[in-house]
Amino acid sequence: MTEDLLGQLRERLGEYVDLRHAGALLHWDQEVFMPPKGAEARGRQLATLSGLAHRFFTAPETGDLLKALEDRRDSLDPDAAKLVEVASYDYDRATRLPEAFVREFAEEQSKAYHVWVKARKESDFRQFEPNLARIVELNRRKADYMGYEGTPYNALLEDYERGVTAETIAPIFETLAREQRDLVQRITNASQRPRAPWLKRDWSEDAQWAFSIRILEDIGYDMEAGRQDRSVHPFTTAFDVNDVRVTTRLAKDDPFSGLMGSLHEGGHALYEQGYSAKDWRTPLAGPVSLGIHESQSRMWENCVGRSLPFWERYAPVMREYFPEALEGVGAEQIYAAVNTVEPSLIRVEADECTYNLHIILRFEIERALIEGELAVADVPAAWNGKVSDFLGLETPDDARGCLQDIHWSHGAMGYFPTYALGNLYAAQILERILEELPGLWDHVRAGEFQPLLQWLRARIHQQGRRYTAAEMIAEVTGKPPESGPFLRYLAEKYTPLYGLR
């Protein structure tokens, strides 16, 4: 009887997974290959599919199955018990929002997005202000529906970073803000600055492409279970553990922008290709949180791809792809070039030293908005003040200020912190890895990535959604999320590079 119920639940969740993956393919195609005139129909198809998937998942049949199995919890094996637990958690969250509210939210998202596109283009926050006000209001109501302890912001955060709260993050971010701002100032004032005159030239896009594929294969990305394409905004998406795709964009004047993008998305993709076979087509075969997901992309992009041992291996390899351009350019020069620090106004262009500062200012602003401590009308002033404080830069217009990101226009609040958490987690995990795999950098220097990948597979990827984000970090590193490892990582890299102290 329990087996029968479990079979029914698995089939139901499996169909739900199938529908979500079908929707993901529609999204991927939209960004990668869809002809321009197809946009309108695609929007409807996505809405239909996600509406249907939602109705299917939240139907009483799902709840009845889950309830019946929860009542039989004692007779379930640990995997089945975890499946029921995670699916019940999802079901509970998915059924808390009334359908009318979901529709209202979706309609405002659609309107807000279009207004934001125009407002950003014309660099005029006032156009977007009423929409942002409604987005804030809708997110407050969403928090009330979802329930929370402490600040209502926690209810939003929970969607992206289960188990992590604003109260946990805030002091960590305060330390980071102080220390990173200080580091950036010292770097900006440093007398020693790496220069890379050899970078100023055109870099063949064909060679960039071939080199990025080579790197993806080397780090363990299974090209038989994935592919790389080009898109305006790079992303990773999965339609199955055996079909995980990445996109990148290439810059003619910078061979590292595309490559680091490939490594970043490759890190996300290794995670998605790494779920345990026994969890396939269930909600357990998914990422713990956005922050954990981001920790995997940052691990490969930054910890590995911007390390000296990596370039000791790949400088000669890259020279095979660009024999003329890289003549006489060695590992140290490339290492310095991919670790240039330059405070800038745009988050997505930020380097490792400044990136978190962009995130922290967004976190502080959106938390204040949700808590009613900041009026929507005051967002540009707050934004520009923090950019000046954290980065020492003046914000010349809203387009390069508080209108630069798409997230709020999509209704997403509580999302930004996960980017910074990803950086912290990666550094924290790396410290643990180095304790257990002290030969890591020798492996990297030899182009051997399997030891690192297998560690991540066993400890993180294969666990699927068996832990919350907070539990996973505690389980893997023995500590709660903290700022120390990341700050040590920055100091070790940038002190010698910029001749600090």
Add this chain to the structure above:
Amino acid sequence: MTEDLLGQLRERLGEYVDLRHAGALLHWDQEVFMPPKGAEARGRQLATLSGLAHRFFTAPETGDLLKALEDRRDSLDPDAAKLVEVASYDYDRATRLPEAFVREFAEEQSKAYHVWVKARKESDFRQFEPNLARIVELNRRKADYMGYEGTPYNALLEDYERGVTAETIAPIFETLAREQRDLVQRITNASQRPRAPWLKRDWSEDAQWAFSIRILEDIGYDMEAGRQDRSVHPFTTAFDVNDVRVTTRLAKDDPFSGLMGSLHEGGHALYEQGYSAKDWRTPLAGPVSLGIHESQSRMWENCVGRSLPFWERYAPVMREYFPEALEGVGAEQIYAAVNTVEPSLIRVEADECTYNLHIILRFEIERALIEGELAVADVPAAWNGKVSDFLGLETPDDARGCLQDIHWSHGAMGYFPTYALGNLYAAQILERILEELPGLWDHVRAGEFQPLLQWLRARIHQQGRRYTAAEMIAEVTGKPPESGPFLRYLAEKYTPLYGLR
């Protein structure tokens, strides 16, 4: 009240259209870009999506809406009345098969397909025989569920060519078989045979690709609402009237194989891009039948693309893409090369003179199977006998004989005749066009395809599914389907080319 019901019906049918189009995208991706290991999950996703779409469409809510609107038929405008009529027809057919039967059929299809792949590879019909026997049996039961007049084969034909019966087709096919066999014999015995020694070389695939895109754009295919990719088997698919995609395959040793494929799929695509805006996202925005669809591909591939006026225009253009290879090669030579007649064993390689013969033998065999006049065990003998009779060829093995096509392994019977009907319809429509557009060939010679396209748009594409196949041909040409125009078309082309008579 009627408006309200109509709105509900439109929304319901719209969601169904969205789900079907989502499924079509999953199929397209499977053939074009999916990494190999993604196949298993994709199969499940397609099954889930089509099962859900089917359940959604056949739900009692759909039937209730349709019934309520049928009762109010008098208050509906003509378009709404036609929508209700066509949707009711689809609903009626979709609800006739019991779910258990649909599942049984799908399971046998899946098994039969895998057995067929192996049997064809090993060229051994006996392996496939039991599966084919079950496919025949299932199709007989399907016919009983669907209902029919005359032969049960008509119930199967109705799925692909609404309103056309075996009793209509059989005498037409008999005439075709006699006349085409005779023509092929005369061509085979002709003393004059076009030769194209210049064809024997390697043809740049990049240039072939660029030329095919140029031709697609010239004939009016909207590249902003479509795209061409490569696949093993060329096909056309649509996710919306504004997103209609074609695929082709290129042969290094033959520049016309890929090009004619592009023109063929381009013809299908022009049809799908041509539905009336008022019908979008309803079942009215669809093809009348497979035969009518095929008439559009054959119109552009054969009637236009293999005509002398076309090559008078495009020989110089093609020379721009292959300046060296086509030096001194003129329109007449290309015209002769793309109209070479050569009886062969393989349907998909057949030329205009022999193609229908391949179809007629399949029609005769599958009809006899369904009617119980032919035992499954006797299929190879029957096949080989007809190949010898129609084409004067000996069939050396089953792989090049009765195992060559995928259709039966997919459970499809009644599908083949639509290919030949497409050829007939195209010739019949062309005769009508030439009466109304006597300057057609001057337009083609000038590279002006809009007059032809606009004619097809107005008379066929824009009508959507307002007619059955039989009605459409009667409406457009004033006559029932017939063999005369196609036979005249062949005689006019091949008599001079091969110096017959």
